[in-house]
């Protein structure tokens with residue numbers, strides 16, 4: 269069969285066969301996410317025509333103005349993954365606290381965490397946005413409701429993670445720990461078809477991706493690291509790099525996954541304010557770190573492996589460096605030397 273005719277459902281089943289102990293529940297969750305992605309993609313594609321663009325008028329737990337599509341995407345993902353008894357807890361960037369399934373639904377074996385629509389401030393200027401998700405096995409026994417301990421798990425124990433990018437085409441990229449695989453939505457069929465099997469970050473990086481407007485608030489180490497990436501330090505990067513920054517994590521990450529490079533959002537030391545990271549550990553950094561490592565890359569908070577960080581709170585934020593392992597380790601090196 270021609271590889272491009274492999275649907276994501278067929279591929280997920282193939283991946284499941286590689287795990288004899290699999291019960292098909294994780295497969296079901298990934299199906300649900302793929303379906304939710306199709307529903308969200310349809311809404312985003314036609315949003316501009318239905319005047320539902322613009323702000324919902326509400327503020328989310330992050331203190332960010334919620335776009336109507338943020339709320340829509342969150343509701344679709346919650347609805348698609350609840351009531352099937354597969355997940356015992358659902359955590360979302362858009363919800364202050366996790367949903368702990370009750371009653372007969374409390375027996376789910378998994379925990380689902382997501383950012384339903386990352387980069388949503390870019391929606392009404394037609395820039396790519398994305399959904400990011402991570403799936404954990406619950407730690408508590410499935411005879412009772414899940415607890416916060418089931419939610420606050422480090423990325424190294426993720427059983428699956430991935431993202432959907434709503435861009436020039438809609439793609440779903442996922443890993444269950446056996447490599448990274450990309451699927452492109454064929455709208456005429458309503459199917460995600462295998463388009464990027466076994467994605468590996470190219471050895472030779474092409475891009476560095478960060479918001480240079482913040483340079484004045486970076487630490488000395490991050491400023492020196494950026495100069496290194498620009499070829500201004502005595503030691504040179506493995507290739508002459510171009511700068512690309514979309515301001516939508518999924519778009520910046522996806523480009524670097526396919527072309528090679530590093531994305532970073534470091535701590536900002538604004539005068540008179542405590543240094544505050546921006547990106548969320550559980551629903552952004554950990555799933556993207558899992559994907560990066562599965563594709564041969566690495567992710568760090570500047571001092572340690574993102575996948576090793578045990579979350580203390582649901583909406584904990586971290587500095588984030590992700591991409592080619594050599595470039596991310598170099599960032600750690602500069603921060604170690606210069607702070």
Ligand code: P6P
Pocket residue numbers: 386387388389479515516517518533546
């Ligand atoms: P800044 C989008 O709001 C987001 O959470 C990420 O998708 C993106 O990488 C980052 O914030 C952009 O932040 O401060 O550069 O606009």
